[in-house]
Amino acid sequence: xxxxxxxxxxxxxxxxxxxxxxxxxxxxxxxxxxxxxxxxxxxxxxxxxxxxxxxxxxxxxxxxxxxxxxxxxxxxxxxxxxxxxxxxxxxxxxxxxxxxxxxxxxxxxxxxxxxxxxxxxxxxxxxxxxxxxxxxxxxxxxxxxxxxxxxxxxxxxxxxxxxxxxxxxxxxxxxxxxxxxxxxxxxxxxxxxxxxxxxxxxxxxxxxxxxxxxxxxxxxxxxxxxxxxxxxxxxxxxxxxxxxxxxxxxxxxxxxxxxxxxxxxxxxxxxxxxxxxxxxxxxxxxxxxxxxxxxxxxxxxxxxxxxxxxxxxxxxxxxxxxxxxxxxxxxxxxxxxxxxxxxxxxxxxxxxxxxxxxxxxxxxxxxxxxxxxxxxxxxxxxxxxxxxxxxxxxxxx
DNA sequence: TCTGGGGTCCTAGGACCC
DNA sequence: TCTGGGGTCCTAGGACCC
Numbered sequence: 001x002x003x004x005x006x007x008x009x010x011x012x013x014x015x016x017x018x019x020x021x022x023x024x025x026x027x028x029x030x031x032x033x034x035x036x037x038x039x040x041x042x043x044x045x046x047x048x049x050x051x052x053x054x055x056x057x058x059x060x061x062x063x064x065x066x067x068x069x070x071x072x073x074x075x076x077x078x079x080x081x082x083x084x085x086x087x088x089x090x091x092x093x094x095x096x097x098x099x100x101x102x103x104x105x106x107x108x109x110x111x112x113x114x115x116x117x118x119x120x121x122x123x124x125x126x127x128x129x130x131x132x133x134x135x136x137x138x139x140x141x142x143x144x145x146x147x148x149x150x151x152x153x154x155x156x157x158x159x160x161x162x163x164x165x166x167x168x169x170x171x172x173x174x175x176x177x178x179x180x181x182x183x184x185x186x187x188x189x190x191x192x193x194x195x196x197x198x199x200x201x202x203x204x205x206x207x208x209x210x211x212x213x214x215x216x217x218x219x220x221x222x223x224x225x226x227x228x229x230x231x232x233x234x235x236x237x238x239x240x241x242x243x244x245x246x247x248x249x250x251x252x253x254x255x256x257x258x259x260x261x262x263x264x265x266x267x268x269x270x271x272x273x274x275x276x277x278x279x280x281x282x283x284x285x286x287x288x289x290x291x292x293x294x295x296x297x298x299x300x301x302x303x304x305x306x307x308x309x310x311x312x313x314x315x316x317x318x319x320x321x322x323x324x325x326x327x328x329x330x331x332x333x334x335x336x337x338x339x340x341x342x343x344x345x346x347x348x349x350x351x352x353x354x355x356x357x358x359x360x361x362x363x364x365x366x367x368x369x370x371x372x373x374x375x376x377x378x379x380x381x382x383x384x385x386x387x388x389x390x391x392x393x394x395x396x397x
Numbered sequence: 398t399c400t401g402g403g404g405t406c407c408t409a410g411g412a413c414c415c
Numbered sequence: 416t417c418t419g420g421g422g423t424c425c426t427a428g429g430a431c432c433c
Contacts, residue, residue, distance in 0.1 A: 036401060043401050045433090058433080064398055104404095104433050188431050221407055222430090250402060287425090297400075303426060338402090 003114040004169055006122050008129070009144040009152035010093060012086075012106035013161035016077055017048035019085050022138045031056070031072040038062035040254045045077060049161060088137045096129055109149050126164050147172060148234035154185055172232025179203050184229055191218060191226075206230045247283070248291075249273045250338030256295040257334050267324060268317050270339040275313035279369050283344045284309040288316065290323040291338030302327040303342070309349050310341060312368045 012018065016034040021027045031051035036042015042062040054069040066074065086105045093100050096119065099111035112125060119125035126143045133141050144155025146167035155165040155175075167175050176184075181192055181203055198217050200206055206214070207230055214223035228235040249270045257263060267290070278285065288310065289303040302323045310316045320339050328334075 041400075045401080059398095059400080061398060061400055064400090107433075186431070190430060219408065245406095246404070248403065252401060289426095299428085301427060305425070336401090340404095 005147045006112040006115070007146055007149045007152040008097075008110040008112050008122075008126060009146075009149065009156040010089075010108050010110065010129070010133075011142045011144075011156045011160070012089065013140045013142055014046055014048050015086075015106035015139075016046040016082055017051070018139055019078075019082055020073075020075055021048060022085075023081070027073055031069050033062075033065055033069070033072045033074050034077045035062040035065060035074055037076070038066055041252055047072075085137060085139065089133055089139065089141070092133050092136050093129070095132070096125065109152065112145075123164070123166060126166075130162070130164065148232075150185070150229065150234040151175065151232055154179070154183060157183070176230050176232045177203055177207065181206070184226070186225055186229060186235070191222065194218065203230050245344060246289075246340050246342040247274060247277050247281075247285075247344065248289075248338060248340035250291060250336055252293075252336045253334070258331060260328075263324065263328070263334060263337055264321055266337045267320050267339060268313075270337065271317035271320055272313045274339055274341055275310070275316050275368065278310065278341060278344075283341075283346055284348050285341035285344050286310070286349060287342040288319045288323065289338075289340040289342055290320050290327065291336070291340070292324070292327060292334055293336035293338075294329070295333035295335050297335070299336075300327060301338075305343075309345070316341070 017032040020032050020034070021030075027048075029050060030048070031054060032048040033044055033051050033056060034046045035044040038061070044056060044058055044060045044062060044065050046058060047056045047065070051065075051069060051072055054072070056065045056068055056072070062074070065072070082105060090100070090102055090108065093108055093110060097110040097112055097115065100108055102108040112119075112122060115125060116122075119128055122145045126145050130141055130143060133139060140162040142156045142160045142163040142165075144152040144157070144165050144167075146152040146155050147169045151167050151172060155167050156163070158165045181187060181195070181201065184203065187195075194217050195201070195206070198213075200209060200217075206226060211223050211227045214226055217223070218226060225235045251266055251270065253262075253266075277283075286307070286309050287303060287305040289301055291299065291301045293299045304319070304323060306319065310319065316339075324337075
């Protein structure tokens, strides 16, 4: 007899805010908002359920959040601590299934198929899991239980916080039919707008629409995704193990910038940051992308693939600077600068050996690696380059 | 609502090759 | 000479998610 598929999706409730309330009893019952500095164009990352009553939600500007709830407890966030708590929770999940896929700091899938003899029915197992997580970490989770990951993911969002939503085998289609289009994971605002323009506003509308017609609205991939999703079939977006394919860093300036020196200093800072991560994770990349967001929010990017992998931060910086100079509109006000390395490889690609290469590039990489290790040990930045010194203090490069 | 930062995947068009 | 069709790689931009 085949074992029925049972998947759990576990979602930590208002995670960052919950950790703060756990660590600071005086914050409990209070509107806690984890957000960037309102003076620095920050946004809300997470907020407690008490704060949500004021209309605050993720991605809202900190400025607006402060307007809505001036008495709120605004905190910058402690990512280290959140990752620590995340690991504690994942350790609890580990005891329930051999197949766990953590998809973000506060979310994971568990394949619970065939665990009935150990943990009881899926409902019993889910209740036990919720209890254990709470007992061992002090945090509450919401759990979705379904015959596939996609449905489990939607289910967990329906009864937050501290929720449990079950979708039994055979209920897949009826469950999806009862959803609002905005609750269909993977369909965002833009897609909804396009669908609405074609007269499609509900899941029922989509169900009645041939895939071919959807393809005309959303493209082939989007149509195939949505066609399956509304029928309760896992479109497969959660199934693949996603190897990291790019690493990026970006920075929004407090004020829009036109000074090229400042932009290039930022680019250097980002280059160093990214190079450290490449070395740390032992990854290699030949493709570099620079992103520029102008004051009016239009965003452009430029990318190039070199013959060799990026060697060190000055190599990365010089590639990035070349790209930026090529793309940047002269005199334009810039809001954000970003840098990415793409198509990462865990093996060093074959080097195009230069006739004049005396081995100094290898040395550079070793030196940078050593500096990186040293810095990690000290836990702070030891190396500051001339270009990173604030403009006006004199740069002698 | 004056709109972060870190990712993934898709699309369309061009280059280039057979 | 008015012109094929497929495959692959690269680039720029966009949608989406947490």
